[in-house]
Amino acid sequence: xxxxxxxxxxxxxxxxxxxxxxxxxxxxxxxxxxxxxxxxxxxxxxxxxxxxxxxxxxxxxxxxxxxxxxxxxxxxxxxxxxxxxxxxxxxxxxxxxxxxxxxxxxxxxxxxxxxxxxxxxxxxxxxxxxxxxxxxxxxxxxxxxxxxxxxxxxxxxxxxxxxxxxxxxxxxxxxxxxxxxxxxxxxxxxxxxxxxxxxxxxxxxxxxxxxxxxxxxxxxxxxxxxxxxxxxxxxxxxxxxxxxxxxxxxxxxxxxxxxxxxxxx
Amino acid sequence: xxxxxxxxxxxxxxxxxxxxxxxxxxxxxxxxxxxxxxxxxxxxxxxxxxxxxxxxxxxxxxxxxxxxxxxxxxxxxxxxxxxxxxxxxxxxxxxxxxxxxxxxxxxxxxxxxxxxxxxxxxxxxxxxxxxxxxxxxxxxxxxxxxxxxxxxxxxxxxxxxxxxxxxxxxxxxxxxxxxxxxxxxxxxxxxxxxxxxxxxxxxxxxxxxxxxxxxxxxxxxxxxxxxxxxxxxxxxxxxxxxxxxxxxxxxxxxxxxxxxxxxxxxxxxxxxxxxxxxxxxxxxxxxxxxxxxxxxxxxxxxxxxxxxxxxxxxxxxxxxxxxxxxxxxxxxxxxxxxxxxxxxxxxxxxxxxxxxxxxxxxxxxxxxxxxxxxxxxxxxxxxxxxxxxxxxxxxxxxxxxxxxxxxxxxxxxxxxxxxxxx
Numbered sequence: 001x002x003x004x005x006x007x008x009x010x011x012x013x014x015x016x017x018x019x020x021x022x023x024x025x026x027x028x029x030x031x032x033x034x035x036x037x038x039x040x041x042x043x044x045x046x047x048x049x050x051x052x053x054x055x056x057x058x059x060x061x062x063x064x065x066x067x068x069x070x071x072x073x074x075x076x077x078x079x080x081x082x083x084x085x086x087x088x089x090x091x092x093x094x095x096x097x098x099x100x101x102x103x104x105x106x107x108x109x110x111x112x113x114x115x116x117x118x119x120x121x122x123x124x125x126x127x128x129x130x131x132x133x134x135x136x137x138x139x140x141x142x143x144x145x146x147x148x149x150x151x152x153x154x155x156x157x158x159x160x161x162x163x164x165x166x167x168x169x170x171x172x173x174x175x176x177x178x179x180x181x182x183x184x185x186x187x188x189x190x191x192x193x194x195x196x197x198x199x200x201x202x203x204x205x206x207x208x209x210x211x212x213x214x215x216x217x218x219x220x221x222x223x224x225x226x227x228x229x230x231x232x233x234x235x236x237x238x239x240x241x242x243x244x245x246x247x248x249x250x251x252x253x254x255x256x257x258x259x260x261x262x263x264x265x
Numbered sequence: 266x267x268x269x270x271x272x273x274x275x276x277x278x279x280x281x282x283x284x285x286x287x288x289x290x291x292x293x294x295x296x297x298x299x300x301x302x303x304x305x306x307x308x309x310x311x312x313x314x315x316x317x318x319x320x321x322x323x324x325x326x327x328x329x330x331x332x333x334x335x336x337x338x339x340x341x342x343x344x345x346x347x348x349x350x351x352x353x354x355x356x357x358x359x360x361x362x363x364x365x366x367x368x369x370x371x372x373x374x375x376x377x378x379x380x381x382x383x384x385x386x387x388x389x390x391x392x393x394x395x396x397x398x399x400x401x402x403x404x405x406x407x408x409x410x411x412x413x414x415x416x417x418x419x420x421x422x423x424x425x426x427x428x429x430x431x432x433x434x435x436x437x438x439x440x441x442x443x444x445x446x447x448x449x450x451x452x453x454x455x456x457x458x459x460x461x462x463x464x465x466x467x468x469x470x471x472x473x474x475x476x477x478x479x480x481x482x483x484x485x486x487x488x489x490x491x492x493x494x495x496x497x498x499x500x501x502x503x504x505x506x507x508x509x510x511x512x513x514x515x516x517x518x519x520x521x522x523x524x525x526x527x528x529x530x531x532x533x534x535x536x537x538x539x540x541x542x543x544x545x546x547x548x549x550x551x552x553x554x555x556x557x558x559x560x561x562x563x564x565x566x567x568x569x570x571x572x573x574x575x576x577x578x579x580x581x582x583x584x585x586x587x588x589x590x591x592x593x594x595x596x597x598x599x600x601x602x603x604x605x606x607x608x609x610x611x612x613x614x615x616x617x618x619x620x621x622x623x624x625x626x627x628x629x630x631x632x633x634x635x636x637x638x639x640x641x642x643x644x645x646x647x648x649x650x651x652x653x654x655x656x657x658x659x660x661x662x663x664x665x666x667x668x669x670x671x672x673x674x675x676x677x678x679x680x681x682x683x684x685x686x687x
Contacts, residue, residue: 055586056460056572058467059305065454078584102303103571107585129303129571133293154307156474161309179307180472 003095004047004124004148004171008206008228011046017223017263018046020208021256022099022233023240024067025050025084026076032245034084036252040236041092043253044260048092049126049231052081052100059128061183063234067241078104082120089121097124097150097171102134110138114145124148124171132165139168150208155179155195159202166203172229173205177222178212184234185212193225200226216262223263230263281613283538289605294488297611299604302487304467304574311474316489318394323496332389339418340381342500344370346508346665351635356655364655367517368638368668369505369533376411378641378670379501379529384411384480386497388419391478398422398477402466404431404459404525405596405643406438407670408482413447423447426466428457431595437674456589459525459599463573483526484603487574491603498532505665506536518662519544521654522669523646524564524617525597527606529669534615544616547606548650550592551619561590562619563602564610572601578610593622593678594642596670624649626682629672641670642678 011018021040025033033050040048053071057064089096098117105113105127117125125147130138132151142149148171153162156179166173177192178185192209199207209222210231219230239251283289294300302312322328336342349366357363371379384401391399399421403409409425416423425442429451432439442449455461463486470479484491484498502520509517520537522530524547537543552560560566563578570579572587580588580600592598609615620628625642628649633639640648647666654664672679 055455056464058464058573059471061468069454072586101571103579103581103587104585106569106571106576107581107583128305129574131302131304131306131309133309134301134303152306154305154309156307156310158310165306176305176307179474181468 002123002146002148002171004097004150005206007047007095008172012206012228017227018208018229019044019256019260019263020047020049020229020231021045021236022049022051022231023236024053024064024071025081026053026071026074027067027237027241028070028245028248029074030076030080030084032240032248034088035249036240037088037092037096039249039253040256041094043256045094045256047097048094049097049099049233050085052078052098052104054101054104057101059181061181061234063184063238064182067237082116085122086120095123096121097126098122099126099128102127102130111141114141114147118145118147122147124150126150126152126174128152132161132168135168150174152176153195153199155189155191159198162198163202166199166205169205172208173199173203174231175199175207175209176211177209180211182211182233184214184238188213188218188221192222196226216258219259220262220265230259232259281541283612283614290488290492294492296605296608299575299577299607300488300491301576302574303571303576304487305471307471308474311470312487312489314394315390315493318390319489319493322390322393328389332386335385336500340375340385341373343504344373346370346505346512349636352632355635356651362661364658365661365663366651367663367665369501369665371501371529371667371669372638372640372644372671376407376414377673378407378411379498379532379667380408380411380482381414382500382532383482383494383497383528384408384415387478387480387493388415388421391421391480392419394478396476396478398473399480400424400426400466400469400477401480401482402426402459402462403482404462404598405594405641406431406435406442406674407596407641409447409449410438410441412480412482413442413445416447417445424469425449426452426462426469428459428462429453430457431459431462434678435595435674436677458595460587460590467573483528484531484605485526485573485575485601491575491605494528495531495535495605498528499535501529501532501667502534502536505533509663509665513663516540516543517665518542519546519664521546521548521647521650521664522667523597523643524549524602524606525561525599525643526601527603529667531603531605533665533667534609538609538614545609545614546650546654547615547617548646549617549619550594550597550625550646551621552591552593554621555619559591560619561592561597561599563600564606564617565619575604577602577604577607593625594646596641596643597646618650618653620646620649624652626679629675629679630683638668639672640668641672642675644669
C-alpha cells in the first residue's frame, strides 16, 4: 500500500479528518498552479488533488469544465503539469493525487504514464471514467509504480458493487456525494449519511466524500457523518480563477483554512 | 470481380469472414478490443438496467408486436429499395455495362431519416422501464427530431442537447423539435457540435439517471448502446436482404453508407457481416481535406482512444486531448466512431474511406438532378464516393447505398455554397 493510505491512516490515528482540495492544473497558468499547491499545503490541506485538464470532462460540472478549457487554451500540456509536480512536490507535506480522465493515460500507455507520474512525485490517481469493470489493467502496474488508484462509489451503486469497489480501491474510497457531476450545491444530500454507513459496514479503508461540497458547514456535516476525508473542488477552482492570480491565491488560502477549522472542531 | 485497387484485401475474392458463432459484442460489451464501459460509476447501474431490459424485451412477442406495428403504420416501413436508373446510367461504361445502383430509401421514413428506427425501439424500452423523462443528443437534428417525435407519440418529457453551431446550420430541425414539444438545450462548449452535445447529454444522465432514459442516437457510447442501436437499426439490412432476393434472387455485391458515429452504416451492414461475398464500404467526412486537419475522418485518420464511454478510433492530439472535428455535415461532425466499425476495420471486414465537403456538395447536387431525390448532406458523402468507386469496378456489381436521410434540412447550408442563379 502506498503513501496516500499512509497519510490517511496517520490522520485517522490522530482522530483527524483529512482535507483534500482540488485545483485544475494550468488555470489560470502553471506558475499559479505551483504557488497554489504550496499555499494549500501550508493552509491546512492534508492531501491535494490536481486535475489534469481534459478536452471532454464528462464527470465535471460547469466550473471545472471552464477551468479545463481555459487551461487548454493556455496551451497546458501533460508534460508541463508533471514538471510542476516534480518541482513542487518535494516542498509539500501533502501528497499529490492526480485526477485525470482515462484517454490521456491510454494515449501515453498505461505503464509509461504511471512511471512518469510516480517519477514526478505524484502518489495517487483518480480516474473518473474508469469504473470497476475497466480498472483491472491499471491496478497492477499502479501498485508496481507505487501509485494508489482510488475508485469511486456513487449514490446509485448497489450494495454488492460498493463492496467490490471498496475491496479494489487503494488509498481511500472516494464516495461521490451526489447523483451528478462536480459542482457547487447548497446542501449535502442526507443520503450521504446512509451511504457512509453502507460503506463502513463493508470496509475498514478510509472514506473520502466529494462532489458538491463547497462550504465549511457542509464539510463539518460530512465529517460528523463519519467521513475520513472531505474533498472540495469547484469551490477552490472558482476562487482561484477570480481576479488576479495573487487575489485568487489569497482567496483559496483563507478558504482552505476555514474548511480545515470546520472539520477540526 | 468487383474489387477496387483501394481495397485492403484486393487479392482475395471474399472479405475475411467473421465467424457466425462469434458473439458481437462479448459479455463485457467488447468488439475485439473496442467498446466497453468507460463512464462515471454513477451510470454503471443504469447501463446494467438497460442491458437487462433490452435482453428481457427484445424477443418478447408483445414488445415485437408493438414495435413492428409502429414500424409499419407510423414509420412507414418497409422502406423501398429503389433502382436508381439515371445514376446507374451516369456511371455506365461506353458499352452500357457498369454498376447497378440501388438506394435503400430510409429518407422516406417518417421524420425523414433512419434515426426513427432506433428512437422508436428505445422509447418502447424506456416505457417498459418506467422512465418518464427522455434526453438525447443531436448533431444534424435528425436524431433529435426522431426522439422528439416518439416522445410526443408516447407523451414523455423530452430534452434535446444540441450544439449552438448545429442549431444555426440545422434551424429547420430545431423548429421541428420545438413544434413537437421538446425542449432544445443549446450547448456552447467546444465547437458547439455533436461531441459537445453528447457530453452534455451524458452529464444530464449522470444527474437524473434515476428518472431518465438517454436515447443515444448512434452505435457509439458505452455498452450496451452500440449493440442496442445496431439491433434496432438492423431492420435496414434485413429488409434489404429480402428486397434483393425479390429483385434479382441474390445478395448485393457492395454496401455503401456514410459514417459519423455509424448507425445507418451498421444498420445496413449487420445483416451481411457473415456474408463474405458482400463488400461493405463506409464513407467518412474528410471536411476540407484530411491533410488540412479540418476533417472528421476518424477511422482513416484517428488512433485508438476512449470517448463518450467507448474505446474506438478517435481523433486526438499527442496528449490524448480530443481534436475538434470539421465537416459541412452536422451529422458526421464527430471525432469518434462506433466501436463495432473500429472492429470491422481492424478485421478487414469493412473498408472505410472519406470524401471532402466539396465532393459531398457535388454528390448532393448530383442525386438531386439525376434522380429527383435531395439527400441529406450526410448521405451525400456516400453518393459522392461513387465517383471514386465506380471507375474501379468491373462487371455489373449491384451496389446498395443507404439513402439514410432527406436533405430538406440542408438546403440553407447548400444554398450558401451553390450558385443557383443560372
